[in-house]
Amino acid sequence: MTPLLRSMTLDDVAEVLALERTLFPADAWSEGIFRDELAQPDRYYLVAEEADGTLVGYAGLRAVPPEGDVQTIAVAPERWGKGIGRALLTALLDEARRRGITAMFLEVRSDNPRARDLYQKFGFVEVGVRSGYYVGADAIIMRRLEPIEEER
Ligand SMILES: CC(C)(COP(=O)(O)OP(=O)(O)OC[C@H]1O[C@@H](n2cnc3c(N)ncnc32)[C@H](O)[C@@H]1OP(=O)(O)O)[C@@H](O)C(=O)NCCC(=O)NCCS
Numbered sequence: 001m002t003p004l005l006r007s008m009t010l011d012d013v014a015e016v017l018a019l020e021r022t023l024f025p026a027d028a029w030s031e032g033i034f035r036d037e038l039a040q041p042d043r044y045y046l047v048a049e050e051a052d053g054t055l056v057g058y059a060g061l062r063a064v065p066p067e068g069d070v071q072t073i074a075v076a077p078e079r080w081g082k083g084i085g086r087a088l089l090t091a092l093l094d095e096a097r098r099r100g101i102t103a104m105f106l107e108v109r110s111d112n113p114r115a116r117d118l119y120q121k122f123g124f125v126e127v128g129v130r131s132g133y134y135v136g137a138d139a140i141i142m143r144r145l146e147p148i149e150e151e152r
Helices: 010-023 031-039 084-098 113-121
Strands: 004-007 043-049 055-064 067-075 103-109 125-134 137-145
Touching (some): 010 067, 043 084, 113 137
Antiparallel strands (some): 103 137, 125 137
């Protein structure tokens, strides 16, 4: 069954952190970073929750019109390839549009083809590289201008 997408709350942070540490072992965000992010009005964080209450994904947007950033997006490994990442990204982009964003940016590790593939399918194009930005990898900067043609 497709998980429900809903706003992330402080009560979700412990479960989100567990996923974060599994998914980003080299550069996981701390509890404090998540708490700070949730406290800011120009942020929009979602979780993907299964019917039994298990969190299987999360994503965050920073929206400072006219620009927005995909702060993070992550799905539990055992749920990869089921459309949850796509659903989370669609929800972030919908919210960005509602908040008047005309240019979306993100950074992705150069050694993360799965995420780069997802972003390309949503119309993000590479606009720069930050060498050595991550531990063991460059950051690829990607941008999507709004509005674009319908996502595939
Ligand atoms: C990147 C990530 C969020 C994608 O989540 P997901 O739920 O697996 O994504 P979806 O099932 O919605 O698939 C969306 C796209 O991801 C890519 N993808 C999914 N499964 C893939 C696989 N097995 N191999 C390669 N690419 C794959 C494809 O481009 C896919 O598009 P498609 O549906 O047209 O095939 C997830 O793999 C993840 O959490 N990775 C670890 C954290 C991470 O790297 N986050 C991004 C940081 S910038």
